[in-house]
Amino acid sequence: MNPFLEGNFAPWRMEGVADDLTVTGRIPRELNGTYYRNGPNPAFEPAGRYHWFDGDGMIHSITLRDGRAHYRNRFVMSAGLQEERAAGRATFPSLLELDPTEVPRIKNTGNTNIVCHAGRLLALMEAALPTRMAQGTLDTLGEFDFDGRLIGPMTAHPKMDPETGEMLFFGYSPFPPFLQYHVADRDGRLVRTEPIDVAWPSMMHDFAVTKDHVIFILCPLVFSFENVRERGGAFSWEPARGTRLGVMPRSGGNADVRWYDTDACYVFHPMNAYEDGDAIVLDVARYGRLDFMTPKGVENLSYRDDTAARMHRWRIDRRAGGVRSTPLDDVIAEFPRVDERRVGRRHRFGYAAARETGVEDGSRPEWTSVRKYDLERGTMETRRYGAGNGVGEPLFVPRTPGADEDDGWVLVLVYDHARNASRFDVLDARAITDDPVATVWLPHRVPYGFHGNWVGA
Numbered sequence: 076m077n078p079f080l081e082g083n084f085a086p087w088r089m090e091g092v093a094d095d096l097t098v099t100g101r102i103p104r105e106l107n108g109t110y111y112r113n114g115p116n117p118a119f120e121p122a123g124r125y126h127w128f129d130g131d132g133m134i135h136s137i138t139l140r141d142g143r144a145h146y147r148n149r150f151v152m153s154a155g156l157q158e159e160r161a162a163g164r165a166t167f168p169s170l171l172e173l174d175p176t177e178v179p180r181i182k183n184t185g186n187t188n189i190v191c192h193a194g195r196l197l198a199l200m201e202a203a204l205p206t207r208m209a210q211g212t213l214d215t216l217g218e219f220d221f222d223g224r225l226i227g228p229m230t231a232h233p234k235m236d237p238e239t240g241e242m243l244f245f246g247y248s249p250f251p252p253f254l255q256y257h258v259a260d261r262d263g264r265l266v267r268t269e270p271i272d273v274a275w276p277s278m279m280h281d282f283a284v285t286k287d288h289v290i291f292i293l294c295p296l297v298f299s300f301e302n303v304r305e306r307g308g309a310f311s312w313e314p315a316r317g318t319r320l321g322v323m324p325r326s327g328g329n330a331d332v333r334w335y336d337t338d339a340c341y342v343f344h345p346m347n348a349y350e351d352g353d354a355i356v357l358d359v360a361r362y363g364r365l366d367f368m369t370p371k372g373v374e375n376l377s378y379r380d381d382t383a384a385r386m387h388r389w390r391i392d393r394r395a396g397g398v399r400s401t402p403l404d405d406v407i408a409e410f411p412r413v414d415e416r417r418v419g420r421r422h423r424f425g426y427a428a429a430r431e432t433g434v435e436d437g438s439r440p441e442w443t444s445v446r447k448y449d450l451e452r453g454t455m456e457t458r459r460y461g462a463g464n465g466v467g468e469p470l471f472v473p474r475t476p477g478a479d480e481d482d483g484w485v486l487v488l489v490y491d492h493a494r495n496a497s498r499f500d501v502l503d504a505r506a507i508t509d510d511p512v513a514t515v516w517l518p519h520r521v522p523y524g525f526h527g528n529w530v531g532a
């Protein structure tokens with residue numbers, strides 16, 4: 076059995092609405108808006124290989140209003156999913172085993188993240204265009220290409236500049252151009268596209284920005300059709316290449332990118348980055364190794380050994396060159412987040428989903444605690460849920476627009492194995508080890524997924 080089709084990785088296939096959910100505690104009155112969370116849910120049993128990254132996107136929304144909570148979930152109704160519904164079965168291959176003898180058939184599942192920019196709610200997956208969703212109903216409105224201006228895919232991890240309101244993003248491709256950088260202005264118009272030269276085509280999941288720079292993370296997870304033919308997967312782990320960090324001034328272009336070498340590693344997610352004099356500080360969840368094509372098959376990632384993701388701080392010295400990599404923590408962690416108002420600016424606090432020490436649950440990406448990092452003091456606090464529960468990405472929401480950096484709440488979905496159901500916890504960010512301020516009891520489980528965001532009312 077595929078581990079990504081079992082337990083709380085198994086798809087939830089019903090769409091529905093549940094108003095006025097039971098709440099324990101008190102939902103803060105200031106918390107008015109909607110938490111959107113995206114993740115993969117294969118609507119049909121996969122025909123062949125299946126990886127967590129392949130499932131159809133499903134948006135779960137939890138709206139908090141006047142102390143009450145309402146839930147809704149809908150599939151991202153992609154053209155590919157419509158095709159499969161008409162056929163009554165899965166018709167697309169796994170992304171990790173595209174057939175090199177044909178034009179790749181990629182389903183734009185929109186399954187990875189959901190962001191709101193310039194009033195548009197966009198479901199994102201990195202191999203394709205964004206999919207526009209309707210706020211409120213979660214109806215799928217179709218692919219969105221910035222009025223014809225975006226040619227090529229868009230990362231699932233755009234960055235919203237908290238001062239300019241711009242959305243900065245990139246797209247990568249196994250075909251040239253391997254990497255493009257894009258900027259949408261605060262009104263959502265695509266105003267800039269810049270092809271970026273890279274040394275090899277790679278799976279580039281996320282990037283980082285500062286006030287004046289963008290940082291591309293080129294890891295030695297190399298795409299090639301030879302891989303597909305010879306090894307049965309699209310990506311190979313080639314650590315001899317090392318990992319390279321490409322720093323580009325936001326006012327510059329491809330010719331201004333300077334690459335800095337660091338030890339071979341893989342990073343899905345930075346927490347945040349900022350400038351510190353001539354240095355750039357970049358906090359990341361760093362894997363020592365990432366190979367989709369282990370002897371056990373493409374489903375096997377490293378989530379429990381010494382190469383599993385742990386928070387590290389990279390310090391890129393732009394004057395002398397070089398990258399200093401310092402472990403921040405010895406606990407396995409993923410899905411790092413920062414206060415969105417600090418994106419690209421010096422942050423003191425961050426949050427991540429973490430594995431409790433001593434909790435061993437196999438090789439799947441399951442997390443049992445929420446970890447808060449005080450990076451100024453170098454201390455960590457952990458809200459433990461225990462082996463019987465699994466948590467997703469924690470999301471910080473400030474109490475008010477002008478509140479201090481950790482004055483607010485951490486929102487997190489928690490799956491309870493015994494009840495086979497999920498709940499939504501509102502933690503006080505300044506007291507995350509305390510009992511939740513509020514718990515919203517959801518009508519059913521929410522499968523483990525990827526990323527979510529808060530859209531204030």
Ligand SMILES: [Fe+2]
Binds near residue numbers: 187231343344525
């Ligand atoms: Fe991600």
